[in-house]
Amino acid sequence: MAQNPRSCGHSGRNLYCQQELTALSNYNKQTPPTIKKLLLFPFNGNAREAASVVEAINRQQETWQLLGFIDDDPKKQGLRFGDYSVLGGREHLERDKDTFVLAVPGRPETFRQRQALIASLNMAPERFVSIIHPTASIGIDCTVGGNTLLMANVVLTANVSVGQSVVILPNTVIAHDSTLGDYCLVGASVSVSGGVTVGKNCYLGSGARIIQEASIGERSLIGLGAVVINNVAAGSVMAGNPARIIRESR
Structure with missing residues (x-):
């Protein structure tokens, strides 16, 4: 069953x-x-x-x-x-x-x-279990790993892969063919466009926007409201619109 x-x-x-x-x-x-x-x-x-x-x-x-x-x-x-x-x-x-x-x-x-x-x-x-709010929308061919929390009104549109031990706050949308690695934290009202790859152990601050087909390297932090229009190297801390690297993560 x-x-x-x-x-x-x-x-x-x-x-x-x-x-x-x-x-x-x-x-x-x-x-x-x-x-x-x-x-x-x-x-x-x-x-x-x-x-x-x-x-x-x-x-x-x-x-x-x-x-x-x-x-x-x-x-x-x-x-x-x-x-x-x-x-x-x-x-x-x-x-x-x-x-x-x-x-x-x-x-x-x-x-x-x-x-x-x-x-x-x-x-x-x-x-370990995953807990998913009843108002979350999980589209066709989407997968969600174990020990993951999806809060109210999270949307995974189509063929989205969310790893294990991930937290996604309310009203975030992850569009088609995107991948979110293990151990990521995603803030509220984040918009991840189609075909994006987010490496494991990243932090996407509330209100961040990620352009289609961008790659976010593991252990990166995307600041509140940042607009990512280019690939992000692993271990980067990004802020601003458009997002720029402000330091490498420790």
């Missing part, structure tokens, strides 16, 4: 596709889903937004039992967001081995460390 990215977990290299979404959507009209337990890591803005996405999913069909957040910072443990609290550190991953996890660390200052931080959780790949 095909699986629905809005309600199911996949391992790191397995993919969700639009055809699977349609198949299980029809199936779920007759068969109630199994409620799955979920933890969010860490207690940051991405994870709090993910909690809102989980609630939006559950309003349509009860799918997830969100247990709360985990975070390595003792100062955050015990804090609350809505009905959910920070339960403790990563020891909960060992204690609750039947629980799925969405790991969404990363800020503009730390996005290059995302891969290492997620790997340090030492979790079996099949425990």
Whole structure:
């Protein structure tokens, strides 16, 4: 049976596709889903937004039992967001081995460390899940990797490939035949034109615009509102309209 990215977990290299979404959507009209337990890591803005996405999913069909957040910072443990609290550190991953996890660390200052931080959780790949807002649009021949968060009104138009451990904020559009590498962070209202390749571990700031068929090298940061009209070398920090390199990333 095909699986629905809005309600199911996949391992790191397995993919969700639009055809699977349609198949299980029809199936779920007759068969109630199994409620799955979920933890969010860490207690940051991405994870709090993910909690809102989980609630939006559950309003349509009860799918997830969100247990709360985990975070390595003792100062955050015990804090609350809505009905959910920070339960403790990563020891909960060992204690609750039947629980799925969405790991969404990363800020503009730390996005290059995302891969290492997620790997340090030492979790079996099949425990990572992707969470996709019900209003996201996933077109024909699009794929989404595991441990990925797509927020409200994200659009993948056609034949778009989104890697694993990616976060895409609301109202972003990624056009046909584009590829977004693993561990990328994409801000709100970003526009990626057709045929664009974004290397792994990049940060695309909110409001950025990428011209068709451009290539963004891995570990690059595209600043807020930047308009990219040329290829970007790996490790670049870009800003402005048109975007210009302002420094190489550390």
